[in-house]
Amino acid sequence: MIPLAEETLIVGKQTVNSGTTTVRRYVSERPGEQQVTLYDEKVVVERRRPVTDAVTGETFTELTVEMIETSEVPLVAKGVKVREEVVIRRERTKRVETVRDTVRRDEIEISNANERSRNRPAALASGRR
Numbered sequence: 001m002i003p004l005a006e007e008t009l010i011v012g013k014q015t016v017n018s019g020t021t022t023v024r025r026y027v028s029e030r031p032g033e034q035q036v037t038l039y040d041e042k043v044v045v046e047r048r049r050p051v052t053d054a055v056t057g058e059t060f061t062e063l064t065v066e067m068i069e070t071s072e073v074p075l076v077a078k079g080v081k082v083r084e085e086v087v088i089r090r091e092r093t094k095r096v097e098t099v100r101d102t103v104r105r106d107e108i109e110i111s112n113a114n115e116r117s118r119n120r121p122a123a124l125a126s127g128r129r
Contacts, residue, residue, distance in 0.1 A: 007103035
């Protein structure tokens with residue numbers, strides 16, 4: 001018995017790392033400013049001469065008047081809002097590649113001295129062994 005072998009292409013697939021993408025979120029700080037108009041109120045006491053000498057209402061009684069002075073001061077609060085979203089995903093594309101390689105195959109040639117001149121295939125006539 002003579003075994004005859006033949007190679008065939010066995011094409012498989014392997015996943016290899018072709019690169020890495022890194023996305024890192026970090027916090028940065030920058031100065032911010034906004035103008036605001038503020039008001040101050042002060043109590044002003046004036047002394048002046050009366051316009052007339054006529055006595056009106058209460059006189060010679062104790063009286064206390066209080067007025068409140070005010071000042072506006074800035075009040076700062078911070079708010080957070082989402083300004084953008086970053087989506088990280090992988091996209092899969094499909095491609096077809098043709099794999100080419102040389103494969104070997106065992107061939108056999110049978111010669112018989114009596115049959116050499118009769119009905120021989122062309123491949124056998126070329127003398128390949």
